[in-house]
Amino acid sequence: MSRIDEKMEFIPVRIAVLTVSDTRGLDDDRSGDTLVARLEGAGHMLADRKIVVDDRQMIADVLRSWCDDAGVDVIISTGGTGLTGRDVTVEAHRDVYEKEIDAFGTVFTHVSMAKIGTSAIQSRATGGVCNGTYLFALPGSTGACKDAWDEILVKQLDYRHRPCNFVEIMPRLDEHKRRK
Template sequence: MSRIDESKDFLPIRIAVLTVSDTRGLDEDRSGQTLVDRLEGAGHILADRKILRDERAEIAEQLRTWCADPGIDVVISTGGTGLTGRDVTVEAHRDVYEKEIDAFGTVFAMISMQKIGTSAVQSRATGGVANGTYLFALPGSTGACKDAWDEILKWQLDYRHRPCNFVEILPRLDEHLRRK
């Protein structure tokens, strides 16, 4: 159950959006635009947006660059999460993760099951943390991006969400790096 504590102030966070595609440009990037529209509509800040080819090393390098940027709190990628040979986004994300958010993929699959039935087994949506930054890899369909944002990320990226949310622990994600 998602609950918003109206007594708390909304805290906008800075989100980068990465579309992984061998064929799309910005004009054809409906999934990336769906994420941009939703995050901005929720009051968050679009920190950066890029489109990259399905190349594991290039994707991982971009994720690392954004994770090193103190002006980016969250990275959401769309595309390249399927089962074909060119789908390498999940592997690139896992190359970067310090910790995987296992339940993200599970909850996404549960939501997808309600919408697309057993076809949900083909999703490899994933989430993780690296260098104090949240990273989420979503399928390339606009429907999957809408489902992930509307059913999971909209709530978990809202500081007012109860009983807990990703934003309230954001300052502690890299605490292990500060310990002596």
């Protein structure tokens, strides 16, 4: 069973938050605020925060920029994961990924099913890795952001989480680039 090993030292990571919305600004970005409060409450650092409109290229450009920034370890986006024509966040993420974390969407769906039942089928939450940086695309609702953080990310982004976690393998995410 998973657990936190309190004998180990907590290692904070630097997390950038991207809100994808045609209608929100920083003054009314409740989902972004929720993520920032939770990541800082857990002891992590906010590396950057932006809001972009639902435009695949613009989203991918921000993601790539942050993946190239040594001051960003993790990117969490919120919004644009649904099924409508304007929902292009998942496609933008996949344009950037070197590897997809296939089970992230599955685990998120499992968590969501317990909260919203079969409506969870409408989410396309996803996760991946690019240039040694983790990326996660979450739905735009505050409830979905809370669920993803509280049930998945707070644990996987804690070095003390056992039996394994994302932080302990961070140094190896881009090892293929160092091979000769």
